[in-house]
Amino acid sequence: MNTVQSLPLLQNALTVGAILFSLGLVGILTRRNLIVMFLAAEMMLQGISVSLVAWSRFHGDWGGHVLVIFVLTVAACEAAVALVFVLQAFSRTGRLDAAAWQSLREATITRTVDQEVPSIDTVPYRFPTLTPAGVLPPPDDNEPFERRHV
Amino acid sequence: MSPLAFDPFASGTLLAGGVMATAASLWLLLPSGRETGAVRWLGGLLGLVALAAFIATGRRLGGLGEEAVFLIVSLVAVLSAAATIVSRSPVYAAIWFALSLAGVAGVLLVLGAQFLGVATIVVYAGAILVMFLFVLMLAQPAGLAPYDRVSNEPFLSAVAGAVLLGVLSLSIGRLSASPAACCGVPSRTAATPIAPLQPGAAVSENRVPETAAPASRAPETAVDPLADNHVARLGGELFGRHLVAVEAAGVLLLVALIGAIAVVSRGEAAHAGVATSTAGPAAGGRAV
Numbered sequence: 140m141n142t143v144q145s146l147p148l149l150q151n152a153l154t155v156g157a158i159l160f161s162l163g164l165v166g167i168l169t170r171r172n173l174i175v176m177f178l179a180a181e182m183m184l185q186g187i188s189v190s191l192v193a194w195s196r197f198h199g200d201w202g203g204h205v206l207v208i209f210v211l212t213v214a215a216c217e218a219a220v221a222l223v224f225v226l227q228a229f230s231r232t233g234r235l236d237a238a239a240w241q242s243l244r245e246a247t248i249t250r251t252v253d254q255e256v257p258s259i260d261t262v263p264y265r266f267p268t269l270t271p272a273g274v275l276p277p278p279d280d281n282e283p284f285e286r287r288h289v
Numbered sequence: 290m291s292p293l294a295f296d297p298f299a300s301g302t303l304l305a306g307g308v309m310a311t312a313a314s315l316w317l318l319l320p321s322g323r324e325t326g327a328v329r330w331l332g333g334l335l336g337l338v339a340l341a342a343f344i345a346t347g348r349r350l351g352g353l354g355e356e357a358v359f360l361i362v363s364l365v366a367v368l369s370a371a372a373t374i375v376s377r378s379p380v381y382a383a384i385w386f387a388l389s390l391a392g393v394a395g396v397l398l399v400l401g402a403q404f405l406g407v408a409t410i411v412v413y414a415g416a417i418l419v420m421f422l423f424v425l426m427l428a429q430p431a432g433l434a435p436y437d438r439v440s441n442e443p444f445l446s447a448v449a450g451a452v453l454l455g456v457l458s459l460s461i462g463r464l465s466a467s468p469a470a471c472c473g474v475p476s477r478t479a480a481t482p483i484a485p486l487q488p489g490a491a492v493s494e495n496r497v498p499e500t501a502a503p504a505s506r507a508p509e510t511a512v513d514p515l516a517d518n519h520v521a522r523l524g525g526e527l528f529g530r531h532l533v534a535v536e537a538a539g540v541l542l543l544v545a546l547i548g549a550i551a552v553v554s555r556g557e558a559a560h561a562g563v564a565t566s567t568a569g570p571a572a573g574g575r576a577v
Contacts (some may be wrong), residue, residue, distance in 0.1 A: 147348030148359075150461050152400055154347065155363045157457035159370050159393070161311075165450035166374030169319050169440035174379050174425055178386045181417070182370055185393045188409070192402045199514040201526040205534075207405050208527065211412050212538040216545035218417045222424050223549045229428040235379070236436040253435060 145197070152193035159186030173225045173235045177218070184214050300346050304458055307342030310335045312451035318375040319443040336371060340364070346462065359399050366392025377437050383421050390414045401513045404520045 159182055166179030188207045195203025225235065232239040238251045317332030350356045369389035376382040390413045397406035440446070515522070527535060 145350070146464065147350050148355075148400070150464060151347050151350065151359060151363070152396060153461045153464075154343065154458055155366060155396055157454055157461065158343070158367050159389075161450040161454035161457070162367075162370045162374055164453060165315055165319075165446050168446035168449070169443050170374065171436040171439065171441060172379050172382075172434075174421055174428075175374070175376075175382050175437075178382055178421065179374055181413070182373065182386065182389065185366075185370075185390070185409075185413075188405070189393060189396055189400075192397055192400045192405060195402070196400050196513065196515065201515065201523060204402060204405060204515070204523055205527055205531050207402070208408070209534065209538055211405075211408060212542060215412060215417060216541055218420060219545050219549045220552070222420055223552045225424060226428065227552065234434065234436065235428055236434070238436065251441070253439060 149193050149197045153190050156186040156188075156190035156193065159183070159189065161186075171237050173228065173237055176237065177221055177225070181214060181218070184210055300462060303342045303346050304455060304462070307339045307346065308451045308455035308458075310339035310342060311454060312447045314339055315371075315375070315447035315450065316444050318371075319440045319447065320375070320377050320438050321443060322439045332375075340367070343458070346458065355399070359396070362392050362395030362399060364392070365389070366396055377433055379437060380422070380425055383418060383425060387414050387418050390418070401516055401519075404523055 163179045163181075163183035163186060166182065167176050170176055170179065188210055191203035191207050191210075193203075195201065228240065229235055238253075241251055244250075314332045314335035317328050317335065344360070350359060366389050369385045369392060372385040373382045373389060376385055390409060394406040394409045397409060
């Protein structure tokens, strides 16, 4: 039903927005990788966008749409500046780790010390493989270094 | 809802169960460095339970097709979002986030925001996410870094996020109980006066009954007022009422562009200076 004011649609869309926002909040609180933290922040912005558009549809008003356009603009600016900072941080520490910058913390906060992490991931990735076929090519000594996984 | 009889399908019970399952699922699924396959399976199962609870608390939309489309796109968005924050590999997180963006664009399309749905795909997935992936490819070391396999306070964060979700869902569910409070704001662009939510239920004392009475039986099947000539009217609104804000956003984009370039060039110079002066206090403070 395509009514002007569909309260069930509004509530469902607001719930989706709330779930996206909460997941983004959990992500930005827990993850240590700077890039993943920014992805989580963008996810919070997505949740807000969904909520704004839902309200906009509910009221038959353009305000939410216009605000989401500005959210997109500010998110693009934020991503540009933030990625520059992330690259600078990486070039100084060699890590994308937020805890690499914990010397900036408050004096009263204790230092984060990494717990014992197994050197190999306990859950191995299963990548798709192709059935070997044909003749095995001769090994190439000039073959560049390959990553086992990303 | 009687307080004496325990009804497992009451919305409050469902909501509480969904919140607790969300917290437990996120706690089990977030990287801790010690998780095994069974823990992940249990976390995924609890996540599905939480999703089922939230779907069960959702409202019926009326049409089966609309319900199915909304359910599918929102499931894609939410599941991919959850996979984004629990992925160990940041590259996989970025790709899951792209799928989540596709779901969000679908939700926006269902909500009638045609331009924004496409703009989300183009701007986010096309530009911002690709930029993130470039940075990841530049900066990510081979293999899974140790900091990708641990989390900061996963239990407290999962509980905090689930509690926030529960509070938000509670207030969203109460929207129907107060239609006069949420719908008293007159719309500027809608040509017809706003109809109350449930016809005949929302004419309160402080409203003038002469204006509310014709609106109460107005658009039961009216189409979305934002639907026809959508992009043209959105552009008119954007460059009409919000022209100054558009100019300000353009200036902001320019400032961000120049600022990014400036930070790169100055940062490289400062980095070279730090590398040459080994005994500076700044360099000593930065070493962790």
